Amino acid sequence: MSSPQLPYERVRDEVARRAGLLWEVASALHADPEPAFGEHRAAALLTDELERAGFAVERGVAGLPTAFAARSGQGRPAVALLMEYDALPGLGHACGHNLIAAAGLGAALVADAVLAGTGGSVLAVGTPAEEGGGGKALEVAAGVFDDVDAALMFHPGVYDWVRAPLTAQEQYRVGFRGRAAHPTGSPTEGVDALAALIELFNVLSSLGRRLPQGSHVQGIITHGGTATNIVPEYAEGRFGLRALTTGALDDLAARLRTAAEGVASATGTAVEVERATVRYEHFRDSGVLSGRFAGHLDRAGITLTPPVPGVYLGSSDIGNVSGRVPAIHPFVAIMDDSGSDHTPEFAAAAASERGRRVLTAVVEALACTAVDVLRDADLRTRAWEGHRAGAGAP
Incomplete structure (x- = not known):
């Protein structure tokens, strides 16, 4: 079954139109880091932009003051774009969450602009406290992802990997x-x-x-x-x-x-x-959706490869989301692999010119993938079949 013609050129135009705004958002978050469950200004900045674009915003979802879910459209199919925005105490955005937040925001705004009125819904989900608090895990338990067909996000890193080996x-x-x-x-x-x-x-x-x-x-x-x-x-x-x-x-x-x-x-x-903490599940990659994202990102000159066997990059509450719906969490490098995240050098890279170029490329790839999910029933079917078949080790 062939896929319907998808409006990638319009996605590219919409991303270009918003590129300056999205970098301003990423830079503002970077300059004003807030720790887990204390991201009040970050949540306000992101929800204000979503409301300005016509999204219906619900704040305080899952009983978390700095969590939110913003929806445009109605019913299924539904695609969720995820945003992280907590910072590391003493290190600021040394995990690049300012870029994750701006990318999720941008992809949601672009996908909505391209597909407005064509059916389905775009959900922009604010997920606090990835660094140990488990905001996504709590949102999963509260049912935030119960009526979602795919959850999409990226993570800046030191590798260009199509999927995240997260334990x-x-x-x-x-x-x-x-x-x-x-x-x-x-x-x-x-x-x-x-x-x-x-x-x-x-x-x-x-x-x-x-x-x-x-x-x-x-x-x-x-x-x-x-x-x-x-x-x-x-x-x-x-x-x-x-x-x-x-x-x-x-x-x-x-x-x-x-x-x-x-x-x-x-x-x-x-x-x-x-x-003593929220449990982070291992990440179950949706191969069909990760492959689609990688194909879109390749047009920007960034080629993603499988992770190096036996190398694991920690854990994240995206694992809990991936146990509920088909999900992606690729890594896209903002500095070379001689470095590491959770360092001052990585925090600087999250506000660098390379970080800005990666942000623009990732917003386009995420938005194109979101459009695919909403417009391509065959893709959704294959993603759900893969999800129900389960996934082993990362």
Whole structure:
């Protein structure tokens, strides 16, 4: 079945018309970084632009003051353009979220302008707190993506990769409770909670040698006692868990709990194990949509390749969205691969001339892909078939 003729030339014209505005938005966000769940000025800037273009804006979605969903059109098919805009404390936009926000905004405005009145809907979703707060995960749980056919975004990086190798992750708090005593005056009366916590680290170190590829546990002691002449009655650690898939993460969390309970039984302590963060699922790429985006971006002279096997770039709450709807999350380089994000150098690159060129190219590719989703029923069918078939490791 052949695809209908799609208005890519008009997309290009609309992007060119808005290029200056979108760079102003990216620059304003870059100059005024706000941390996770505190992105009030960023959310206001983005929603004002969407309202000015005629989108119906709902603020505070999913109970999050800095989240929003802006819709133009009605019903299905529906495509969501995602925006991240939280910054890193002390580093500003060292993950390039100012570019992600401007790209999502621009693609939504352009797709709406090109397809206005032709059916379906464009949804611009503001997703706060990607850097640890899990805004997208909370929005997924609140149903924000329940009536969406595709979720599209990009991420600036140091590689040009067609898909994101993003793993699953979550953090746990483990607290051991024993009994305080003087270590010399009444040593047999004490039950050392810190010793139990240290033993858990030893057990996890041994366990780590038997974990599958991509799974690991990294822990720190967050409370180890109050004085050297008191047997600690309480000790607490925080453990970060990562795994290639969400299922493997569940298995790893079960192993952590089993180890903690075993240590508690052996040491005579009581233990509490509880999740301390929102869980980020692994990213499931929609190959058909990522391929379509890559083809559009190639016209701008940026060629995307598959990620290097065995290289993983952390975790993101886009994984939770990709478990609900077909989704894309390509990486497009704004600096060479000798650098890294979460650095001052990357923050500078997010406001550089190269960053500006990438923004314009990505807005066009995202908008063209959004138009494809809304106009091409065969593409939507193939994307949903791939999604329902599931995806393994990133």
